[in-house]
Amino acid sequence: MKRFILVLMVLALVVPAFAAGQKEAAPGQIVVKTMAYGDNSNPEGVNWVRIVDAFHKANPGIKIDYELLYDEAYHQKVAARLASGDVPHLAYMGADARWGAPWKEASQQFDHRPFIDGKVFDLNLIPPMGPKNEIFVLPLGTSNITTVLYMNEALVKSLGFAEPKTYEDLVAMVPKAKAAGLEVVSIDGADGWAWGSCYMSAIIARLSGDANWVSKAVAGQYKFTDQVFVDSLAMITRMVKDGVIAEKSVLVDYGANLSTFSNKKALFVVQGQWAAGSIDPAVADTTKMLAWPKLPGEKPAMAGSVAAAIQVGYGLTKAGAADAKVRDAALKFMMYFYSVEETTLRLREGAIVAPILKNYQVPADLPLIVKQKVSLAQSAKNTDVIDAFLGGAANDALNAGMQKIVTGAATPAQVAAEVEKLLRK
């Protein structure tokens, strides 16, 4: 009996070890350690698993050994893996203060320029990301517009109005909208980042007349205490006072915001271009994607501008590029991942604004809202997105500060002073 128990215990220890071993790469396979973005319930994650499975079948000599994580879990794991020295070869990353900072800090950004095939990718659509014009990541698409004003055209027309050309046009809609129990501009003001990325990034460029005001301020050329930034913050107070944005918006999160718009309870919603795919299809068919109309005090040079950041995508790390076999395997996978078919699917699903592929033919049967997005990207002037340049405590203070302005707990000048203090600390 004792021997039998002993054998069982040994088996209990050994079998899982062998079982785990079965998942390991086969002998001779090149393993590309990857950090992928998505989860099993969203299109990014589902598509990732499908693409990797198909790639494995077509390329049995390569194993994409991936970890699929989403949102905060992804960012947390990136920091943990880099700190522990377990650097992936290939990862979902960006080049800005939010998506690029950990890779930059760990000196893992790799310049892809010598390896990007100019016959496949349109190099004019991939912006430089480093001080020497390096390209650290292959973006999923062209610039990522963060300050879109989605308009439910049918609802606006039902109240007797047309597309607003000026801020005053928006203000004029307030009484009728209120009487109809509708909000004018809905924003997920409970999420601090929405104020920075989706709102203030557009306002500061418009009022300052400088598309790169934010990056210049972070670099020290301007100060966040400059009157133009305080005035930009004061626009929040004005919009709340005018009823364009509801005071209760600071209690509305991302999901509730899109739900408000999809349920026809708001004339407009402020969000990034990525939200287009989350709008109810029936409402999406009557939705127009706009830049903010002309604002009071706006400089003509920035008329109709939108804030846009370089889109994230997949990139090799220095650790991955160090071994030529791993690097080539990763690049082969990237070509598979950025194929015309997969890129078209991303375009249809609203994940990207426009492809970065060379001579890409936009399908004629794209959903209306996707066409709107492409049109906006092609026509609007692009300006800095705040959190692409401002990070850490200063960015947190700005986001929370704008929420305080809405609730009346802080003045624009106080918030500006706090941001400036934390930035220069």
Added chain:
Amino acid sequence: MRGRNGRNLPVYIGMVVPALSIFLFIVAYPIIYSFWLSLTDFNPNRGGEWNFVGIAQYAKMFNDPNFWHALKNNLIVVGVSVFGQIPLGFGLAYILFRKHVRASGFFQSMLFLPHFLSTIVIGILWKRMFQADGPVSTLLQYLSGDPSAQFTLMLRAETVMYPIGFALIWIYTGLYMVIFLANLQKLDKEMLEAAQIDGASEFQIFMRVVVPALSGTILVSSILAIAGSLRGFDLIYSITTQGLQRNNAMVLPIFMYQTAFQDFNNDSRFAYGAAISNAIILISVSLIIISNIIGKRLKAGEEN
């Protein structure tokens, strides 16, 4: 080689070493590493270079208003746990034990039910309750007759812990109720009957007989509550939205997480985060020691 009682020493060592190794590796080593890290400016992402900075990270922490704000919130959570969940759980357990309500099994299940749910799910659930025009705001609008009334306690630093405290009580009271109920079953029923025959009221039985008898359980529950409250991260993180709400409700684990994993402007963010972690451990141990001292003075735990 033989041990004192004639047994084979290598067998003892063989039995102890695996568990000891695991303990040293996953418990002792991280604590020691964290303490060392907090005395340096080491950032593993910047290569292997580091400087010994003494207690500079701790000095910085004590001068950081965010630390004191987070500590205050943590102590509120401790207060809610020790003086809210435990007395309520005890009281409810006593009511069920004495069968002062019908369908005690139903109430027991309902009160314990939140403990079966994921904390993240509970956090999201309460976040929905508190959102604009959500159930709580709708109730306020109904009661006040003001259709624009909103539940705004989450937006102010001085009030944010009220709704969070309420949610904490909702989640954990059932757990303490079950702990007390299990210990109440061990009480000598004849003793309670004797007190009743002697003319003691229900309140007197509870205060003079039951509470002293379960003082050890109260002490253990307090220690559990203190330790749980100080490491609590998930509920507060999920019940708040990023920005003002989370800043208002910041507790030490969230402060540590945001410092170490998100503040890329701080070169020594991991070392600073380690200092905050060590502070959590020290505060936790101090509070547990205080609980033990109070327990000893009250002669808690001598019922067995």
